[in-house]
Amino acid sequence: MSSGEKSHPETNLRDPQYYFNRELSWLDFNYRVLHEALDARTPLLERLKFTAIFSSNLDEFFMIRVSTLKEQVEAGVAKLTPDGRTPQQQLEELEQRLRPMVAKQHNNFEQELRPQLAALGVKLLDYTDLNQEQSLYCQRYFEKQVFPILTPLGVDPGHPFPHISNLSFNVAVVVKNPKTEEECFARVKVPDILPRFIQLPQELTQCDRDKNVWMGVPLEQAIAHNLSALFPGLEILEYSFFRITRDADFPVQEDEADDLLLAIQQEIGKRYFKGFAVRLELQASASALVRDTLLRGLNITESDVYEVQGLMHLGDLMSLMALPLPEHKDAPWQPVVPPRLRAIGKLAREEGLENIDEGSDFFALIRRGDILVHHPYESFSDSVELFISQAAVDPNVLAIKMTLYRTSGDSPIIKALIAAAEARKQVAVLVELKARFDEENNIIWARKLEDAGVHIVYGLVGLKTHTKIFLVVRREGKDIRRYVHIGTGNYNSKTAKLYTDLGLMSSREELGADLSDLFNFLTGYSQQQTFRKLLVAPVNLRDRLMEMIDREIEHSKQGRSGKIIAKMNSLVDSQIIVALYKASQAGVQIDLVVRGICCLRPGLPEISENIRVISIIGRYLEHSRIFYFHNDGQEEIYLGSADWMPRNLDRRVEAITPVEEPNLVNKLKEILEIMLGDNRYAWELQADGTYIQRHPQTDETERGAQNTLMAMALKTKS
Secondary structure, three states: OOOOOOOOOOOOOOOHHHEOOHHHHHHHHHHHHHHHHHOOOOOHHHHHHHHHHHHHHHHHHHHHHHHHHHHHHHOOOOOOOOOOOOHHHHHHHHHHHHHHHHHHHHHHHHHHHHHHHHHOOEEEOOHHHOOHHHHHHHHHHHHHHHHHHOOOEEEEOOEOOOOOOOOOEEEEEEEEOOOOOOEEEEEEEOOOOOOOEEEOOHHHOOOOOOOOOEEEEEHHHHHHOOHHHOOOOOEEEEEEEEEEEEOOOOOOOHHHOOOHHHHHHHHHHHHHHOOOEEEEEEEOOOOHHHHHHHHHHHOOOHHHEEEEOOOOOHHHHHHHHHOOOHHHOOOOOOOEOOHHHHHHHHHHHHHOHHHOOOOOOHHHHHHHOOEEEEEOOEOOOOOHHHHHHHHHHOOOEEEEEEEEOOOOOOOHHHHHHHHHHHOOOEEEEEEOOOOOOOHHHHHHHHHHHHHOOOEEEOOEOOEEEOOEEEEEEEEEOOEEEEEEEEEOOOOOOOHHHOEEEEEEEEOOHHHHHHHHHHHHHHHOOOOOOOOOOOEEEOOOHHHHHHHHHHHHHHHHHOOOOOEEEEEEOOEOOHHHHHHHHHHHHOOOEEEEEEOOOEOEOOOOOOOOOOEEEEEEOOOOEEOOOEEEEOHHHOOEEEEEOOOEOHHHHHOEEEEEEEOOOHHHHHHHHHHHHHHHOOOOOEEEEOOOOOEEEOOOOOOOOOOOHHHHHHHHHHHOOO
């Protein structure tokens, strides 16, 4: 037996004790988000931002994951998860974990953040705290801006319980008819087309010796204190605020749909009105009458009720990030132009894309060698967008093909594609209509592109197209050359400033040929089963990952070093996890950087003692995927769009590309080492499922990976 191989008794590596629950692991991730709001080291307004993100994340979790579990319980699903839990057990454990977490969030805002904001002159007042002039202003605002929009809905034998839309914020009102002494329930929706907070004019904010930066009152309180205008002649007995979350995971019956676009359009509305209620957020002071009426009307149980002390719907706090308090935010970051692209960027701004000389353009730069871009440290607009824009106007470009999963509303990429089609280039775009919560936006852009003459494909039946790829076909003399961009993130200039992502631009012949085959697979009836370089799901990605893990195992068994480093959003796939456990047992050293869900249990003796897992939560959302295999010194490193989840490996179209130029391989290895060395934002996953945040040791300097990468990017400017 070689030195790298250990003797292990036969172990069932699919035993539930070796897996964490997916849903509970996600809650742990969202707690790490909340921790940034709790952490006094985080700038105050950034703490507000993380509070808002935590709330928005929970909304989606209830709409998709909790609703799915409830449907499984209703359908009597008995199948256990890999960690051995039933749907009902998961719901019960989620509730136990969630309640103290939500209470901590609200307590932190009311007891910590709100007073600290007030000390800075940012005062979110309760309506009862307003002085006479301020109260009069809010009353007039209500009468002119709010009252005309409101529609009170009563509940009685002649008025059935109203349908309350998903994520709607409401006032529950109990009124009494003084003539009949009858008490009735009514609901008033807080309009989401108005700002959540009524900002007082400057002349009404300087009401004490301190200079106030901003002063306002929640819109729902202005409504509540002017209810008599909505119910004249009735006595207002009480009011309470509440918010509804509904199932939003609508299944499109693709096989039965004659028109996928029409089918998705018809389903979008169901997300807001048809889904069953999965959560009721209710003001803690609500009476039994209000509570019972809502429970009956929404057909929910006490376990679905989450009481709120203080301000409700904290996701709206994101609007306060616009306050002019730069010293209480992260220092602004301006992405740098990648060094190799600076000349082309300058020419593009000064001369216009059409006038860039041959030899100094994107195509010439890419021919000299692959280009790796890292967002948001390096500029998306001066790299990816500029590449697409130049391809659109270049007279030698014959065809452009790309996938769009999520894009921004004012995207220069959309404009470039339209310009290319109008210039009579062949332009084909796969717009994924099934990108959850972006369906409507994608339909709008798909139609606009189609109207301009772009060939539009709406995704594949049974598969979601999640890959991020762009292909340019260009005539160069008597030859045809293909240029590609393969990335980890969406073609979206807004998220490119908030998410960390990587992209490879190349003119390698094999990558170009692979993308041509992949686009034929996406747009036609191709049954492509082999690719030259690309790892493509659901074709060959899973098998190649397993082969590369097995290869590390063999190296280790032969006494050579085995090493895997992988960075991704989520690790769920049990087949991959079993392979990693086997690799650990063989002595392979495995480091995983998993931002969110991780179902693998590290650090178990004889099972996963050679596996380490960290999660990094910082100012940017870690979104890039990098996969490194040591391969006995013949290193292989990949980047692309896929996480290690069943949906990514089996039910989505994904593309992973090898990175082969030595300098770019070294750059990716450096990024991974910086991530693994983080002692500020990194959390280490323990064998018992807890995460422990790293802190600098006494003799250590603080090393935040994202801060390090920003500093490195700035150095390239000098």
